[in-house]
Amino acid sequence: MAEGQIKNRVCIVGSGNWGSAIAKIVGRNAARLPNFEDRVTMWVYEEMIEGKKLTEIINETHENVKYLPGHKLPANVVAVPELVDAAKDADLLIFVVPHQFVRTICSTLLGKIKPTAAALSLIKGFDIAEGGGIDLISHIITRCLKIPCAVLMGANIASEVAEEKFCETTIGCRDVMLAPMMRDIIQTEYFRVVVVDDEDAVEICGALKNIVAVGAGFVDGLGFGDNTKAAVIRLGLMEMIKFVDVFYPGSKLSTFFESCGVADLITTCYGGRNRRVAEAFVKTGRSIKELEDEMLNGQKLQGPITAEEVNHMLANKNMENKFPLFTAVFRICRGELKPSDFIDCIRSHPEHMVRVA
Ligand SMILES: NC(=O)C1=CN([C@@H]2O[C@H](COP(=O)(O)OP(=O)(O)OC[C@H]3O[C@@H](n4cnc5c(N)ncnc54)[C@H](O)[C@@H]3O)[C@@H](O)[C@H]2O)C=CC1
Numbered sequence: 001m002a003e004g005q006i007k008n009r010v011c012i013v014g015s016g017n018w019g020s021a022i023a024k025i026v027g028r029n030a031a032r033l034p035n036f037e038d039r040v041t042m043w044v045y046e047e048m049i050e051g052k053k054l055t056e057i058i059n060e061t062h063e064n065v066k067y068l069p070g071h072k073l074p075a076n077v078v079a080v081p082e083l084v085d086a087a088k089d090a091d092l093l094i095f096v097v098p099h100q101f102v103r104t105i106c107s108t109l110l111g112k113i114k115p116t117a118a119a120l121s122l123i124k125g126f127d128i129a130e131g132g133g134i135d136l137i138s139h140i141i142t143r144c145l146k147i148p149c150a151v152l153m154g155a156n157i158a159s160e161v162a163e164e165k166f167c168e169t170t171i172g173c174r175d176v177m178l179a180p181m182m183r184d185i186i187q188t189e190y191f192r193v194v195v196v197d198d199e200d201a202v203e204i205c206g207a208l209k210n211i212v213a214v215g216a217g218f219v220d221g222l223g224f225g226d227n228t229k230a231a232v233i234r235l236g237l238m239e240m241i242k243f244v245d246v247f248y249p250g251s252k253l254s255t256f257f258e259s260c261g262v263a264d265l266i267t268t269c270y271g272g273r274n275r276r277v278a279e280a281f282v283k284t285g286r287s288i289k290e291l292e293d294e295m296l297n298g299q300k301l302q303g304p305i306t307a308e309e310v311n312h313m314l315a316n317k318n319m320e321n322k323f324p325l326f327t328a329v330f331r332i333c334r335g336e337l338k339p340s341d342f343i344d345c346i347r348s349h350p351e352h353m354v355r356v357a
């Protein structure tokens with residue numbers, strides 16, 4: 001990061017629904033804070049909208065008409081179609097793309113960014129690692145680009161954040177020098193930040209809650225009520241805690257009570273895209289991919305692929321039966337189980353036990 005009087009330059013890598021909502025906040029904060037350069041670059045995966053480039057539309061109208069229509073971005077946020085042009089001078093790279101695109105983006109940026117840069121990942125998801133495991137997205141960024149990467153996860157449905165409705169978020173950042181700068185570029189009156197040092201658990205919460213949200217959509221589609229959904233949320237939370245306990249020992253239980261944990265589970269299981277598409281999947285019997293394309297106008301679902309990534313690891317370690325909810329979501333998305341089997345899964349969940357000594 002730039003030190004002393006030098007102003008930090010920020011690049012937002014991504015411009016989808018959440019990328020655009022966070023650009024509104026980051027743009028305003030960069031313009032107001034003395035230690036940041038006003039101009040914020042935003043990498044836009046170029047596409048044509050009614051015969052015109054999306055980058056040109058954003059730079060002329062200051063609105064991402066496809067992914068966040070109806071909200072003005074600050075004029076100091078500049079849309080850039082070339083990834084390397086957008087990122088090469090940045091001191092802070094804010095990664096906010098659907099997680100399936102991260103590896104390609106990192107290989108494009110390899111050797112083309114400032115070696116002193118730092119990253120903040122807002123990406124919820126995992127990737128498949130060699131040897132049958134999974135990789136955290138922040139670890140991929142750090143390994144590939146050789147820069148530190150903090151994470152931001154929370155109960156943050158993008159449209160509500162863009163409307164400036166109050167919410168909280170969690171930054172996981174172990175580096176005490178970087179933490180205040182990460183908080184300052186993100187925090188506003190309506191978007192309150194808590195920074196914790198439990199980086200991995202924060203990120204894992206953000207990824208796993210999308211699997212639980214798919215399960216919440218299944219029970220909505222099956223016509224069950226709020227009590228059933230609360231059971232899905234609770235059992236999902238227990239599997240999330242167990243997952244961190246088993247695969248990332250040393251993480252803190254308190255992290256699950258931050259915005260990235262219980263709060264994000266609740267908001268996503270009621271208001272998120274994963275829930276909505278999973279409900280339609282049950283009601284229509286059509287494929288998730290078809291519904292994603294039809295219902296989300298280019299936005300991308302993270303839950304079904306995250307369920308696949310997690311299952312890849314669980315199956316390899318012969319641990320599918322220890323995480324029955326995650327496993328059932330994966331199998332239902334693949335058509336190996338019926339949506340109604342999800343109820344049997346939660347009915348016979350191993351959490352239902354006698355707890356008295
Ligand atoms: N939307 C939301 O409410 C929230 C999303 N997130 C997370 O933020 C991350 C990004 O999500 P969104 O900004 O909502 O994205 P999105 O779901 O709106 O995805 C669309 C974006 O992907 C881009 N894209 C399409 N094909 C591409 C390709 N081949 N290579 C690179 N980019 C491509 C599109 O240009 C567009 O910018 C995800 O991990 C998501 O889970 C986190 C909190 C809230």
Ligand SMILES: O=C(CO)COP(=O)(O)O
Pocket residue numbers: 124154155156157158210213264267268271272273274275301302
């Ligand atoms: O992560 C989110 C809210 O915090 C958004 O969830 P969806 O991707 O399900 O909309």
